[in-house]
Amino acid sequence: MNQETIKIFRQELLDNLTQNILPYWLEKMTDPRGGFYGRRDGDDRLDADAPKGAILNARILWSFSAAYLATGNPDYLAAATRARDYIVSHFIDSDFGGAYWSLNADGTPLDTKKQFYAIAFIIYGLSEYYRACSDEESLRIAVGLFDAIEKHSRDRLKNGYIEATARDWQPIADMRLSDHDANASKTMNTHLHILEGYTNLLRALKEKCPASFESRVPDVEEATANLLEIFLDRIENPATRHLTLFFDDDWNEQPGAESYGHDIEASWLLLETAHVIGDQALTAKTLDHTFHIASAGLQGRCVDGSMVYERHPAGNYDNDKHWWVQAENVIGQLWLAQFHGMPEQLERARQSWRYIADNLVDPAGEWHWSRRAADGSVNRSDDKAGFWKCPYHNSRMCIEAVRTLDSFID
Template sequence: MTILSTEQLRAEIKQEWLEHILPFWMKLRDEQYGGYYGEVNYELEHRRDYPKGGIATARLLWSFAAAYRVTGDPQLAEHAHHAYRFLTGALMDEQHQGIYWSVDYTGQPLDTRKHVYNQAFAVYALSEYYRATAVEAAREQAITLFHLIETTGYDATIGAYREEFDRFWQEQPNEMLSENGVIADITMNTHIHVLEAYTTLYRIWPNAEVKAALERLLLILREHMYDEQKRRLNVFFDRNWNSLIDLTSFGHDIEASWLIDDAMCVIDGEQPSYVDMVIGLANRIAEYAIQADGSLMNEQEQEHIDTTRIWWVQAEAMVGFYNAYQRTGDPAFLEKVAGLWSYTRNYMIDSRPGSEWFWSVGDDGQPGTREIAGMWKCPYHNSRFCIELLERMNEQ
């Protein structure tokens, strides 16, 4: 495998971000009803009458706001403003608080359930939007949602964030963030994304309550979710913190490793056990889950390994391994980044005009046929990978 120079890697990532990823999403702007079209299918048909998700809208807002913050491009600022208006207009429940799961294509409430994961992404997006634009209303909205998550979403009796609620904030079975045949009371996925949201909130509002919440989240991840022997985060739990399934999510583990590091950094809260967790997660993925072609497999349930290459898993792995390289100075992590980028460039990025990245690629190198844009397929993972690596390489 040819290892790219830092300069070439930086140039290729920047080009992919500015000339391919962002233009694709900018073209999905809905001028009539607000927000961005709900789906682009594998055939690249724009499904303009599809629902618009709360998570997708928040991720679009984050992506455009972060892009504007980094580049200063006023066109990206306008897209951030457009996404902000839709998130805080159509998707925000003024009567009962919080962000809806989805609205229809015209912006009318469709799925009015509330999920802590969804609220966390709104905090993340609004905080980034404030970082980029200094719109004070966005900071106040992020703070309001933070208090909502803390007072309603956090359950002090079990020491964890609850998951799913109806519109009126009555707790419901966690259908939306459970998988693999279980319904989980507590998920690792929600907790790492609350951590991510609060990390960015703390950057714009260095408040003692946010710091305390971040410290508590780091402790939850270390004491309840991290399996030190297996060097992984367990994924699904019941209310008594019993792990419900023998599952390793390689993408979430490598993503969590750098999100944990970022949270420690922002609150100046580094602890040896947390650093061990960061490096342990990265080392385990590097040793076990990287394929011969440089890509990262999806997950393992008991003895069954899902080798599917998922778009977001490749993106997060590049950030996670670069973070591990910065932590350790071990060039093997840098080689993993180069291998992942080579695979992504050759297989994951869709070269068809008017497309972006495939959802997945199989062992045979052929793409899966899931949507190119949708409720869960957004620019957040791959545009964030570009931003993180460009900023980190610029600091070297």
């Protein structure tokens, strides 16, 4: 790919971030009661009374913090501060620690269970906010949430992290993250996003660590490295190189799909973790594993650059083109180009971006949930913005892709 094409690709991504994705959240999702609304449906109609999820709010916090770091736009820092303040005031459980799963629209607790996936995303958002504006209180809360996960989720006997507990950290029967998931005590998805939160917390501590937090760096680094090793040694299937999705307490596999989006997402997140840790042997090991994980994920890539959702255990496919899978597909291919010596992946990533731009980006703002495989139509049954539809995969794709493409510009 020539320099001019790279520059055009880069500008298109930056424009999508600053002119399409983020303005939508600022203009259509800011709740005058505080924080952000919980939902707009697939037809872009506001549901002002929808519950507010911890995941949505934490991802908003990360997205605007990262966008401020990338662009310096003060409006983004103001939005991040709004998200940060709402999370701290309403989601953090001042009695038992941790964070609630969801709130009512008025900010009162709704579902008070402790889902460690969600708590990890708050760590992810708070640590990015600290990176953006050096707010030590946010760093303190993030470290406290790290301690809560280490105390109440980490399995010190068999390794790994359990999914969820009740509000008071007692066992809970239904640990599922969503109706789509198996009720397994240990899952790839929760491990991946705890790793993501820990990696960003470790990066924040290494970049600018106040003296009062210096003693915590080894704790965070040990937990982060341990999680990375779990992925390479347990969660990656050595035969197929796909990630196994569900396990019991003893790490026995449970039936699950091959998730192409998670494979390609993990292929770059795991390598990012190794880079932040900075151990050469671990980075070399991770580089080898992530090449194979990315290759497994790309089994779901289509000739038009899009990526199908997953392959079920029975062998049938879900061929819908989900927004987040397409976003991770672009980043994964760019990381293959940058770190695995595969420059041809630049053009393949650009082709994947063109699929997104032509099929998922809504000119009115944000992206649609998916395109249906059956007839290619826009899926309006799922949210435009909501509990799971957040400015995270797509804004991160734009930010990370711009950073990666910069390394190829002379």
